[in-house]
Amino acid sequence: MNHSDTVPSEGESSPIHEPRLWRDKGWTARVLKNEDGDGWAVEMIREGSTEPALVGPWTMGRNKVDPKPLDATAHQTLVKTAAEVIRRHEQQLHAQLNKQVTVEVGSDAVTVQLVITPDEYEPFGTLTAVGQFGDVLATVKVRPDFRLTRESGLQWATGGFGKIR
Template sequence: MSDLPDQQDLPDIDPDADINEPRLWRSVGWTARVIKNDDDEGWAVAMIKEGEAEPALIGPWTMGRDKKNPKPLDTNAFNTLVKTAAEVLRRHEQQLHAQLHKSVIVSTDTAEFEVTLDIVPDEDDPYALLSAFDGAREQLAQVRVMPTFKLTRATAATWIENEFRKPGR
């Protein structure tokens, strides 16, 4: 790809003003820029969310009727691109959340517990918090564990059986 669009490269106008140009649109917190695709003879479009340095989405863009220049952006295309880019970000956030937050339900002879593992991906000191909750969502215990701790029903049950003492490595 050619140089990716940079929010600082946008024309020197009101940063909140909408832009509706054939290769550059900005509205509703998003910027779409049609760029030359150096990998082939075609064009690409980059979607950047306001305040972000990197595009949320880069995809192929349609050639115009002359088969040389890109098709101009328009309202419908921009709205579709915004919807698609927002969905990409939403799925990314869901995936990250699923990687960092896990939960299992464990039933014992006396009660049912929800055990959660919340990973804190700190660059210098990553860790995880292992927590236990009763049926009323009252926290019963919480310990700090390694971020690599594997939460399963079996490890949660063992933790409960050991009266919530910090699990060994």
């Protein structure tokens, strides 16, 4: 047996393998009674997080009263599903905070990029124009609610990349 298989890495909790609580490989699966009293649910929490990444229905056991016990296979499947949920959420957030359009300015293609920095107190956007060979032509700070469209990017580029109010 490999030593790393038995000793949790730094910052990782010790594994727990119980019928209703399974913690391993940075994830905790917990089987809970549904709040409406009908059946069971499972929640998956990534280590270091306070909120579950996934909450879903859980299968009844053979006696139709108690939940099916967690096991390594179920935990592995739940980890994959929860990780996919997180990945999709991160992609959606990235898409909300990062946009780009390419516009024609004369005979040049200019890519206009908008990156929103979601600061809790003072969020802001950064608009950057990049030439066709990767050279940064201009960068300005914009309001966090600035809408980058092909038209607004073209106006900024053809207007000389000035400040945007």
